[in-house]
Amino acid sequence: MSSIPIQELNKLERLLQQGAPYIRHRVLTRVRFRGHNLPIDALQVGDALPDKPALLLTGGIHGLERIGTQVILAFLETLIKRLVWDTHLQAELNDVQLFMIPALNPSGMIRNTRSNGNGIDLMRHAPLDAADPVPLLLGGHRLTTRLPWYRGALDAPMEPEAEALCVFVREHLFKAPFSLVLDCHSGFGFNDRIWFPFAGRSTPIQHLPEVYALRNLLFETYPNHVYLFEPQFANYGTHGDLWDYLYLESLNQASPFLPLTLEMGSWAWARKNPLQLTRLMGFFHPILPHRLKRVLRRHLILLDFLVAAVRSQAQWCPSLQDRAHYDLTARALWYP
Ligand SMILES: [Zn+2]
Structure with a gap:
């Protein structure tokens, strides 16, 4: 088999070797493409x-x-280095199952x-139509693979990447x-x-109080944060969103699942460097090295925060009697 021409997958392989004592790894599935047999890797850091x-x-x-x-991968690299000496992090990752599927679409x-x-x-491919009107094409269509946002044929089986994700979520997240x-x-x-669900409907999710509490926790803990926090549908609606699909399925489970x-x-990267507009990649990716570094660094705080927030969810998730109040306030903010 020829070596895989994806630098991110090669980096992941190096990190898996370096982090071997702290990481459990398995290949969820393989995708055949242009003579390659591309892995979709899932890993757990720590052994919660x-x-x-x-x-x-x-x-x-x-x-x-x-x-x-x-x-x-930048976060994973930091965790591997920290786990060698950081006893706080070692304890933290005994209390929270931290999973990563860093590259879900290697053929893309x-x-x-x-x-x-x-x-x-x-992300337009789940067997689920939007309940409210969505933009033409961008919202997902079944016209042709020559246009972006193609959903796949009606009633066709799920693509292996999406199927592998759904199986993983059911097995490891729904049971937590x-x-x-x-x-x-x-x-x-x-x-x-x-963004939080729904992508395909204008109405709030059942776990709006939990999402709102998490948003407040982030905003209060990091007052200088950079994020907008909002329902996805407020930006644009889509058919076939995998997270909508899994979220709706999760409502049969007892425990909250917040995607x-x-x-x-x-x-913003393109505005600062108009050259990026002329290079297709650049529109989705910062080209200048210092800008790439800044982006990789910028979100480490969010990822650290989420590990801590998930670990300590009992401390901030609204109690049964507070939920109604959270729900009301969140609806006023996001669904006026
Ligand atoms: Zn995207």
């Missing part, structure tokens, strides 16, 4: 047991948005496309007493945004 709350970091589900993968990475090797946009996802993307707008999306605002 399945009865602990869980955090999953995912990236690269849109092949063009490599920065999401790179942010996760090779093609430099948003879609996977079959031309399907994995509390779970949260941060799915790292780039490419929309000037600001860094944290968040980090949209790194890459238009």
